[in-house]
Amino acid sequence: MSPDTKTRIIEATVATIKSEGITGTSARAIARHGDFNQALIFYHFGSIEELLRATMEHTSSARIELYRSRLEGVETLADLAAVAGDLHKEDREQGNMTLLTQLMAGAANDEVRAAHLMTTFEPWIGFVRETLDRLIATTPFGGMFDMDDIAFSISALFVGVELMSDLDPERSRDTVYDTMQLLAGAFQAVIGEPGQDTASRERQEIPVE
């Protein structure tokens, strides 16, 4: 019945952060959520610190694969905005974004934790970058902007929207993604779709990496 105990503890940790926030996440609170004894945490992880690190890795690696599989077929900026909006909505409903922002805030004044969290987040940014490369970098506009900065900014935008939405849950943020989709479509119209001629650019192959 009980799967791996370490996994059970990590899942209880996730549930605790989602419902109590990082400031309310203690060994006792986690044990209450998972219905096991508090001392188990220290037997399996040694410290709360180590448990939080393990929790970061567990949740991050689980999500990145889903994102990758869903976004690899995307071919226009409007599609990107639409799929990203859908994924983000799922994550919101499951509390995954709250989990992330709470872990981030809790790591801000702790260098070791921050470095660890950034490492788990890096593939995410790199992956937004890859998607952008497919859609923009092959156009003449690709050379105009630093794609790393844009990928970083887009990732930050999602994080920021979530953090602020958590503060104001009554105002639905679905329209924000609709608006972003409109904007992306307008932008796409200006730069032209990949694989389709426009007045201002030459036809190019889209590199498959």
Added chain:
Amino acid sequence: MSPDTKTRIIEATVATIKSEGITGTSARAIARHGDFNQALIFYHFGSIEELLRATMEHTSSARIELYRSRLEGVETLADLAAVAGDLHKEDREQGNMTLLTQLMAGAANDEVRAAHLMTTFEPWIGFVRETLDRLIATTPFGGMFDMDDIAFSISALFVGVELMSDLDPERSRDTVYDTMQLLAGAFQAVIGEPGQDTASRERQEIPVE
């Protein structure tokens, strides 16, 4: 020598959140930072909760006026990005953005605190909106997008960039704002500058509210 005691306590609270994070902010830690007795907090504010609320208001109202005075002269999107980048850089260096994100994260699972923080943040979003109104809403593009959503997204972008920058302080984020400035300039070129004719829009008065 000592100004208002309440102010001293609030300033010690700000210093504590900046250096210890929201999870490390306790009555005792605040008292250490401000070099006064812990009991003073409860005499003047009644509870930590109330002190945090007062701190939110204090810091928010102080900054919004500065932002307003600096941004009211802005007339193009590129200028907007430039001035916003400068202001944001100042805030970063003073730790004000860390303060904000930490307060946000700490308020996420506390409805009363969240509502309070959102209230102090609302003028900020409204004010980004006013700036956008001056720059975009008077063009034909104004009708295409929900300006509230865009103002919300821009505010969220800054918050998100900061939260992520806090995790990765070594990678300088100055280039992010340079890139945003470039993007804004390109966008401006497409929609045309306010007060200047373009092929696709009629001349309009910019309403002064």
Added chain:
DNA sequence: GTCTATAGTCGGATAGAC
């Protein structure tokens, strides 16, 4: 591997001297 019990620290908050 999981539990109870407990040590030791730190938290919010109050009473009361000055």
Added chain:
DNA sequence: GTCTATCCGACTATAGAC
């Protein structure tokens, strides 16, 4: 208005029974 002293609950972590 500011301090000392203190209550009491919650915390991390460990020792040791089972």
